[in-house]
Every structure is written in structure tokens, then in C-alpha cells.
């Protein structure tokens with residue numbers, strides 16, 4: 461058995477693990493990176509990348525049906541589903557080298573392609589290699605949560621692990637779970653020709669602002685996605701070629717394909733946390749504000765911690781580990797500035813507090829300002845007048861922003877900066893935006909906040925009058 465001594469041993473080569481490994485190696489630390497399955501983890505292979513490639517294909521199909529209003533005859537797209545599948549594979553292939561063993565070995569990382577498990581509090585075994593490290597980073601990600609539904613084990617179902625690989629468009633896709641993963645896939649398949657029904661025990665997208673979700677729901681309805689909320693699935697059975705899904709009100713939904721998108725659970729099955737002395741909380745790995753586990757030598761980052769499970773969270777966590785491991789800084793995790801975007805049409809994006817959270821925290825001292833896309837010249841020229849930018853302001857500073865509409869995920873960035881850097885609304889208002897852009901919406905919402913303060917102030921009015929007399 462080989463024994464390797466190293467500064468950092470990273471377990472899991474997904475978004476979080478790769479970011480730690482590349483930065484640590486480039487800073488001159490000895491790094492071992494262990495990956496038991498595919499380099500790139502969920503994001504590259506089963507998550508962000510295939511889903512966004514599928515969405516891009518579906519948008520392209522949808523655009524063909526929307527030409528009439530521009531004077532370009534709309535056509536009904538002829539969709540070659542096997543070609544859509546090839547497009548998804550090509551996109552993954554294009555990005556793969558960035559996450560590859562070869563690239564990481566060139567950076568000086570020792571990559572071990574095997575599952576790693578703790579055999580003591582400071583040793584990990586991966587195949588026949590024993591790694592003794594000063595610090596370990598668990599970055600093993602998450603897995604689709606399979607709910608306990610009677611009959612589910614007797615039918616064929618899909619998850620994010622295999623839904624992007626099907627080469628025929630489902631006739632009728634039933635999606636259990638109306639979170640971001642389920643809803644993105646639902647809209648994409650509907651636009652590629654499938655009938656789609658989404659079933660959710662609560663509201664769909666229930667971490668998002670309900671007013672923004674209503675905008676999205678209106679479009680989903682136009683796309684032909686049937687949404688059933690507040691219905692728990694109680695029973696599933698196969699009936700000749702159909703899958704029958706029965707809900708708590710005893711309605712039967714018949715579909716040809718079933719997708720389970722009912723949440724995530726940490727991927728810890730290979731790792732032997734007990735031996736490492738690492739405690740879990742609600743199944744996820746419990747970490748403190750410095751992302752340390754109950755074993756002070758071991759950190760955990762990304763999805764396995766159960767917090768805001770996004771690629772950018774995992775990468776942000778990686779930055780915290782690097783500050784601590786390479787520079788000896790006591791870097792603390794903050795959560796208030798982590799945004800998220802759901803890549804629907806229209807997109808929906810959030811950073812900081814929602815309107816409800818802001819009111820719960822600060823009551824009437826919060827000001828809500830909102831501007832509609834329908835007032836933006838660029839949105840008008842592109843026939844994209846649907847959506848709004850809403851900003852929650854406390855003591856002159858934005859504490860949350862909700863955007864629903866075209867390119868919401870791009871427009872939110874300025875609020876990400878404003879909130880993480882604690883900028884004032886005056887900073888956004890002072891910016892000059894190029895005209896005509898959707899970005900002007902952000903400036904406009906700041907002006908909407910500041911204008912009444914200036915225009916309704918008797919002091920300012922008196923001052924202006926005095927100036928006129930000079």
C-alpha cells in the first residue's frame with residue numbers, strides 16, 4: 461500500500477473540490493484530489509451544464525414559434541431529439557478538459573481516481589493508497605433524494621443523473637417536485653414537444669418571491685406545463701405503457717416518463733464519517749462558520765453541507781478554505797449575499813432578503829421599490845415587456861433584490877455587488893448605464909427609491925429656491 465503525506469487532501473472533484481485543489485496547488489501546497497466517479501461532479505455531468513444546454517435548445521425551438529410579431533413568419537420547429545441529446549454531450553465535452561485529470565496533474569495535483577473513505581481521524585484510504593493529510597476537505601456533493609412513495613420502486617423513473625441522456629422526447633413527462641431543478645426541466649421539455657405535468661406537495665419554487673413566481677407560472681401555463689400544487693403523491697403504478705401517479709386527493713395522472721426532482725441528500729455513502737469523528741445534522745455534514753466539521757482537521761464544503769446548493773456556493777466555500785489553509789486567515793462564511801437564479805423563461809433571480817423576509821426582519825422600516833420591464837425601452841424593442849426588478853431597502857442600502865424577466869441572472873449581479881459590498885442606493889443611482897439596456901432597470905429602481913426623498917423634502921425645495929435668488 462502506498463502512503464502519501466500531503467498538505468491538503470480533497471475528497472470529491474466537483475465544483476467545490478476542484479476549486480480548492482487548483483487554488484491550493486497554484487499557491488504551492490501539496491494537494492491530493494480523490495474522485496470516485498466523474499471529474500467535474502454534478503455540475504458538469506448531471507446538473508448545471510446539461511440542464512443549461514437543454515434549456516438553450518428549448519429556447520431555440522421556442523424562438524422559431526415567436527417570429528410573427530417581428531414580421532418574420534413563425535414556424536413549427538421540427539425537433540430532432542437525438543440531435544438535442546448530441547448537443548448536450550458536445551457541450552459537456554467542450555467544458556470537460558477544464559475539469560480533467562490531465563489539467564489538474566499539470567497544476568501539480570496528485571489525482572486519485574477512486575472513492576475515498578476515512579480509516580482514522582487523519583487518514584483516508586482510496587483504493588490501495590493511504591493519504592495522511594494536515595487538512596482534509598470533504599466535497600462529495602449531493603444526490604437526488606428519492607421519496608418514499610408506495611410503488612415507486614416498481615416503475616422506471618428518471619433523476620437528474622439520467623434525464624439528460626434520453627434520446628426520444630417523452631410523450632408525457634410527469635415531474636415530482638417543483639423546485640428549480642424540476643421546473644427548469646419541465647419548461648424545457650414542454651418547449652421541445654412533451655406534455656408535462658408537475659406535481660408538488662407545496663408551492664412550486666417556494667424559496668422565491670411569490671409575486672415573481674406568479675409571473676413565471678403565467679408563462680409556464682402558456683408553454684403547456686400543467687402545475688399541480690399542494691398535492692402529495694401517495695402511490696405510483698405501472699399500467700401497460702403508462703405510469704400512473706396518484707395524489708392525496710385521489711386524482712390519477714398518467715404519463716409516459718417520470719422524473720423525480722424532490723430534493724437532494726448529501727453524498728456520504730462511501731466516506732465513513734463516524735470513523736473520522738464528523739457529525740451530521742439533518743443528514744448533511746455539520747460545519748461551523750469557518751466550514752470546519754466536528755473534527756477540526758476536516759472541512760466540508762458545497763452541497764454536502766446542505767446549504768444553498770449551487771455551484772457558486774461550493775466555489776465560494778472553496779475560497780474560504782484557501783484563505784484559511786494557505787494564508788492562515790480566520791475566514792468566516794457569510795450567507796446573506798449568496799444569490800440564485802432559476803433559468804426559466806422568464807428567469808427568476810434572488811439575492812439577499814425577499815420582500816417577506818425583509819418585512820419580517822425590519823417591519824415598516826423597509827422600503828420596497830419596484831420597476832416593471834414594460835417601462836424599459838430595450839425590453840419594448842425586443843418584445844420582452846414581462847417582469848420586474850424589486851429591491852428591498854433599509855437605511856439607504858439594498859438588503860435584497862428580486863428580479864424576474866429576461867436576463868434576470870445577469871441583471872442581479874449589480875445587487876450582488878451592492879449587497880456584498882454594502883453599497884448605498886446612491887451608488888447605483890450615480891452609475892451611468894448605456895442606453896438602451898435592460899441594465900437601466902437597476903438604475904431606475906434606485907432612482908425610484910431616491911426621487912421621493914429629494915422631491916418631497918421641504919428642506920431641499922427651500923434650498924433650491926434660495927439658490928435661484930442668488
Ligand SMILES: Cc1cc2nc3c(=O)[nH]c(=O)nc-3n(C[C@H](O)[C@H](O)[C@H](O)COP(=O)(O)OP(=O)(O)OC[C@H]3O[C@@H](n4cnc5c(N)ncnc54)[C@H](O)[C@@H]3O)c2cc1C
Nearest residue numbers: 472474475476496501502507508576601762763769770771
Ligand atoms: C439538474 C441540476 C441543475 C443545476 N443547475 C445549477 C445551476 O444552474 N447553477 C448552479 O449554481 N447550480 C446548479 N446545480 C447545483 C450544482 O450542480 C451543485 O450545487 C454543485 O455541483 C455542487 O458542487 P459540489 O462540489 O458540492 O458537489 P458535486 O459537484 O456533486 O461533486 C461531488 C463529487 O464528489 C465525488 N464523490 C462523492 N463521494 C466520494 C468519495 N467518497 N470519494 C471520492 N469522490 C467522491 C462525486 O463523484 C462527485 O464527483 C444544479 C444541480 C442539478 C442537479
